[in-house]
Amino acid sequence: MNEIRQIALAALQETSWDAKAAWIARADPSVPIELEADLIGDGSLVAHIPGRPALSFVPPAGLLSRSVHTQEGRAVLIHALAHIEFNAINLALDVVWRFSGMPEKFYRDWMGVAREEAEHYRLLSEHLADLGYCYGDFPAHDGLWEMAERTQDDVLARLALVPRTLEARGLDASPAVRHKLASGGDRRGAEIVDLILREEIGHVAIGNYWYRWLCAQRSVDPVAHYAELALTYRAPKLKGPFNVQARMAAGFEPEEIEALQRQ
Numbered sequence: 001m002n003e004i005r006q007i008a009l010a011a012l013q014e015t016s017w018d019a020k021a022a023w024i025a026r027a028d029p030s031v032p033i034e035l036e037a038d039l040i041g042d043g044s045l046v047a048h049i050p051g052r053p054a055l056s057f058v059p060p061a062g063l064l065s066r067s068v069h070t071q072e073g074r075a076v077l078i079h080a081l082a083h084i085e086f087n088a089i090n091l092a093l094d095v096v097w098r099f100s101g102m103p104e105k106f107y108r109d110w111m112g113v114a115r116e117e118a119e120h121y122r123l124l125s126e127h128l129a130d131l132g133y134c135y136g137d138f139p140a141h142d143g144l145w146e147m148a149e150r151t152q153d154d155v156l157a158r159l160a161l162v163p164r165t166l167e168a169r170g171l172d173a174s175p176a177v178r179h180k181l182a183s184g185g186d187r188r189g190a191e192i193v194d195l196i197l198r199e200e201i202g203h204v205a206i207g208n209y210w211y212r213w214l215c216a217q218r219s220v221d222p223v224a225h226y227a228e229l230a231l232t233y234r235a236p237k238l239k240g241p242f243n244v245q246a247r248m249a250a251g252f253e254p255e256e257i258e259a260l261q262r263q
Contacts, residue, residue, distance in 0.1 A: 004031045004107055008096035011114070013051040017125065020051070020089060021118045027111045033104050050090040050145060058139040068184030075131040077181065078189055079138045082124040084170065085196070086135065087144040088117040091162055094148060099155040109206045116199050123192045130188075150233050156214045160229045163207025169238060170200055171246040201250045208251035223255055237263055
C-alpha cells in the first residue's frame with residue numbers, strides 16, 4: 001500500500017493518534033497519486049470510519065462547563081480543543097481518500113493539512129496529560145463529523161460546509177478561547193491556541209481555494225451557491241463576533257464576510 005489516497009484511508013481508520021501519525025508520515029511528496037481511483041466501492045475498506053478513541057457523545061448543550069480557574073475546568077476546555085483537532089485530522093484524511101479525480105495538488109494540500117492537524121492534536125494531548133487527563137476522559141459532541149457524513153457525496157458541499165464553515169468558525173472562536181485560558185493562568189494552553197490559529201488560517205485558505213476552483217469548474221457563483229448548499233445540507237447559522245482579520249487572511253472575500261454579518 002503506497003498510493004497516497006490508500007494511505008489516507010488507512011490512517012483514517014486508525015483509532016490512535018500515534019498510528020494515524022505513522023501512516024501520515026508515509027505520505028511524503030514521493031508517494032504517487034491515482035487521481036481516478038475509486039476506493040469507495042469496497043465496503044470492507046470503510047467499516048471503521050472515522051477511527052478514533054472510545055468517546056462519550058452528547059448534544060452540544062450537554063457538554064461540561066467548568067471554570068477555567070480550576071484545573072479540571074482548564075482540562076475540559078483543552079479536551080474540547082483536542083477533540084476538534086482529532087476530528088480535523090480525520091476530516092483532512094477523509095477528503096483525500098473519498099473524492100477521486102481532483103488535481104494532484106488537491107491531495108498534497110490536504111495531506112499537508114492532516115500533518116499539521118496531527119501536530120496540533122499532539123500538543124494539546126500532551127498538555128492535557130500535564131493537567132492529569134487524557135483524550136476521552138470527558139464527553140464530546142460530533143457536529144463536525146455529522147456534517148462530513150452529510151456531504152460525503154459531493155466534494156464541493158464538503159469544502160463549503162466543513163473547512164469554510166465549521167472549521168472557519170474556529171478562527172472566530174480562537175481569540176476568546178485564548179483569553180479564557182490566559183485568564184485562568186494557563187499560559188501554555190494560550191500559546192498552543194496561538195499556534196493553532198496561525199496554521200488554521202492556512203487550512204481554511206486551502207478550503208477557500210479549492211471551493212472556488214470547483215465553483216469555476218461547475219460555473220456557479222461562489223457566494224450564491226454557498227447559500228444554497230448551506231440550506232440544502234442544514235448548515236448551522238454562524239453568529240458573531242467574526243474574526244474578520246483572520247477570515248480575510250484565510251481568503252474570504254469582503255462580500256462573503258458581509259453576508260455572514262447580515263445573517
